[in-house]
Amino acid sequence: MLKSKKLLFFTLCILLFSACQSSPVIVSETGQLPEEESRDFAFARPGIRSKDELTVVFSRHNMELDFRKSYFASEAQLFTGIYEGLFTYHPLTLEPVPALAQSWELSEDRTQWTFTIRQNARFCNGDPVRAEDFRAAWLSMLDPSFEAPYSSFFDIIQGAKDFRNGIEKDPDKVGIQALDVRTLVVKLNSPASFFPRMLCHHSFNPIHDSMINMENWSSPVSNGPFRIISMDEESIILHKNNYYWDHNAVELNKITIKFPGNADEAAHLWNYGEARWIAGEVNIDALTDLSGIQYNVMFATHYYFIRSEHAPWNDKRVRRAMTLVLPWEELREIYFLPAETLIFPLAGYPTVEGISEPNYEEAHSLMAEAGHKNGEDLPELVIRITPSRDAQRVAIIMANAWKEILKFNVRVEVIPFNMFFDSFKDGGFTVSYITWIGDFADPYAFLQMWKSDSNLNDALFSDPDFDALIEKSMREEGETRLGTLAEAEKLLLDRGAVLPLSYTPALNIIDLREIDGWFPNALDIHPFKYLSYRAFSPLPGIAFSGSKYHF
Numbered sequence: 001m002l003k004s005k006k007l008l009f010f011t012l013c014i015l016l017f018s019a020c021q022s023s024p025v026i027v028s029e030t031g032q033l034p035e036e037e038s039r040d041f042a043f044a045r046p047g048i049r050s051k052d053e054l055t056v057v058f059s060r061h062n063m064e065l066d067f068r069k070s071y072f073a074s075e076a077q078l079f080t081g082i083y084e085g086l087f088t089y090h091p092l093t094l095e096p097v098p099a100l101a102q103s104w105e106l107s108e109d110r111t112q113w114t115f116t117i118r119q120n121a122r123f124c125n126g127d128p129v130r131a132e133d134f135r136a137a138w139l140s141m142l143d144p145s146f147e148a149p150y151s152s153f154f155d156i157i158q159g160a161k162d163f164r165n166g167i168e169k170d171p172d173k174v175g176i177q178a179l180d181v182r183t184l185v186v187k188l189n190s191p192a193s194f195f196p197r198m199l200c201h202h203s204f205n206p207i208h209d210s211m212i213n214m215e216n217w218s219s220p221v222s223n224g225p226f227r228i229i230s231m232d233e234e235s236i237i238l239h240k241n242n243y244y245w246d247h248n249a250v251e252l253n254k255i256t257i258k259f260p261g262n263a264d265e266a267a268h269l270w271n272y273g274e275a276r277w278i279a280g281e282v283n284i285d286a287l288t289d290l291s292g293i294q295y296n297v298m299f300a301t302h303y304y305f306i307r308s309e310h311a312p313w314n315d316k317r318v319r320r321a322m323t324l325v326l327p328w329e330e331l332r333e334i335y336f337l338p339a340e341t342l343i344f345p346l347a348g349y350p351t352v353e354g355i356s357e358p359n360y361e362e363a364h365s366l367m368a369e370a371g372h373k374n375g376e377d378l379p380e381l382v383i384r385i386t387p388s389r390d391a392q393r394v395a396i397i398m399a400n401a402w403k404e405i406l407k408f409n410v411r412v413e414v415i416p417f418n419m420f421f422d423s424f425k426d427g428g429f430t431v432s433y434i435t436w437i438g439d440f441a442d443p444y445a446f447l448q449m450w451k452s453d454s455n456l457n458d459a460l461f462s463d464p465d466f467d468a469l470i471e472k473s474m475r476e477e478g479e480t481r482l483g484t485l486a487e488a489e490k491l492l493l494d495r496g497a498v499l500p501l502s503y504t505p506a507l508n509i510i511d512l513r514e515i516d517g518w519f520p521n522a523l524d525i526h527p528f529k530y531l532s533y534r535a536f537s538p539l540p541g542i543a544f545s546g547s548k549y550h551f
Helices: 035-044 073-082 131-142 151-156 160-164 195-199 263-271 316-324 328-332 360-369 389-406 422-426 444-450 464-473 478-494
Strands: 053-057 087-089 096-098 101-106 112-117 176-180 183-187 226-231 235-240 254-258 293-306 381-385 410-414 431-437 498-510 543-545 548-550
Touching: 053 263, 073 226, 073 235, 087 195, 096 101, 096 195, 112 131, 131 151, 131 160, 131 176, 131 183, 151 160, 151 195, 151 444, 316 360, 316 389, 328 389, 328 498, 360 389, 381 389, 389 410, 389 431, 444 464, 444 478, 464 478, 478 498
Parallel strands: 053 254, 381 410, 381 431
Antiparallel strands: 087 096, 101 112, 112 183, 176 183, 226 235, 235 254, 293 431, 293 498, 543 548
C-alpha cells in the first residue's frame, strides 16, 4: 500500500497546558456543565454540531474509487467505509474479523476454503451480494488487460498466476467457484494459514454486476457501511448505508472527507473544530491544540530502489557495488527509526542482516568483474525524486558517492508529486524511492512485490533465485515458511535491489477522548464502521479526579 500522506518526522515532547490561569471549570459526573457555563463549552468545539457526523481530512490527490486500480493508503482508508469483503480488519489488533463471510469450512488438506455468504448481505441499492459477485470481481482483477496493481496477491489461488499472465485463457481453470448464490469455493495451491488476513484487503471485495466494466466509478454501487452521496475536488460525502448487513452497529450517519489545498488549511480545519481527524498532511506548528497528536510505528518502510530493467543495472554485481559505497550512517542519521532491512521486525520473523556500512574494496572488485572499472561503458544514472527536502538530501548524498567513488555520471531529476508515481510506468530513471505499508501483517506483503511478474514490481527486479524462494514459501507453514521468506529478503538486500532507509511512523491528529473506535495500529488503517463519538469529552487540559473534572 503506497503511503499518500507526507509524514513529518519530529520528536514528541510532553505538552503542559499552563496557560489556563482562571478559576477551575466544574463539570458534573454526568458530563453536564452548570447552565451559566454551557454556552462557553459550545464555543470550545465549534465544528461539532451533531454526534452522528464526522469530518476527516485527507491529503489532496485524485482518488481512485475502483479498488481494483487503487494502491494509495488514503484510498484504502476510504474503502473501509464503502466496500467490504469476506473479512475485515479488527480496528485494534488488525486480526481478520468475519464480514460477509457468515461461516467457512476448510478441507482436510487445508487448500480448499468454502465460504457461506451472509443471507442479509446487500449492496447499497438493495441487491443481494452473491458468490458470483466475488468470483466475477476476482477474475476481473486477474484479467491481463486490466493490469490491476494487486493481481499478484491472487497467485496463491489455483490457476490464478497463469490466468493473469495470459498463459491460461479459460476462467473455469481458476480455483474460484460460485456453487450457488451464497456459496463461494476457493482452491489454493498450498495451505496458507494467513489467507483470511489477505482477504481483509480491498482487492478481494465483491463488485456489483453493473460496475464490472464501468469506467466511471464516481458513484459506485458499493456494499460497505457507508455509501457515496457526492464527490468533487474538495470533498467526499458519505451517508450510512441502511442496506448494510450490520447497519445497527454503525453509529455515524454521515462522514465528510475534506481535501484541503495545503498543510496550513488542514491545521485550520482542526483548530476551528471543523475536522476531528486529520489523516493527511498537516502543519504541526500551526495547531493550537496539540492534544490530538497520535504517533505510532507502522509496518511500513521508506526505501530507495534500483530499477533493474536494462544493463548494466540488471547486473547484481553493479547493484551491490552501488550499495557498498553509500555512507549509510549519514543517509539514515536524521530518521527516528532508521532501517537496515526492508521488513520491520515481526514476532517470529528471523533476524535478517541488513546493509550497515560501506566496503569500497569489494565494490571496486565487483565493478571490475562486471567490466566497468572506473565507470567505463556506463550510461547516465538518473535519480528520480519529488521536490521534498529529504529526497533532495538523500539524492545528493547518493549522487556524490557514486560519482566520486565509482566514477558514475549521475543526474538528479525532480518530478512534481502529483506526477511522480505515474512516472514509474514511463521509465527513464535508474534510482527512485517509495514508502510502502504492508497490506497485512506478514512479510509476504512486502516480498511479493519483487516477484518477476508482480504488477507492483516498480523496480522491474527479476531474479529466478528470489522467485524460487517465494514459490517455496507458498508450500510451507510456520517457522519454516518465515525462514524461507527471510532468506528471500536477504537476497534482495545482498543483490542491491532495495536500499532501505527508515521504518515509517504514522502521524494522525485525532482526539481519542472524543472519538471512540479509533486505535493506533501497524497498518494505519481505521475502519470507519467502528468510529463514534464518546458520550462525553472534556476540553483540552481538563482531567477527571474523583467525581469532578478540573484543570
